[in-house]
Amino acid sequence: MQTVTISLNSIDKVKAFVNTVTKFDSDFDLISGRYVIDAKSIMGIFSLDLSKPIDLTIHSDNEMEKIMSALEPYIVK
Secondary structure (H helix, E strand, C coil): CEEEEECCCCHHHHHHHHHHHCCCCCEEEEEECCEEEECCCHHHHHCCCCCCCEEEEEECCCCHHHHHHHCHHHECC
């Protein structure tokens, strides 16, 4: 399990992000304040405040390298 901070500040970015995470069998949770949303749920993501960076928790052991490279465009550095 690993947590990274991501930014989804446009509708196109949200759509691309959901398409990216659905390619993996792992579970992804977005955490914004006290809300925890399934990152594969586009409707759930739009219920969050997207003006600020969001924490993404990745529940995976075997695909972490592939996942991190796929998520590179969304990660806040």
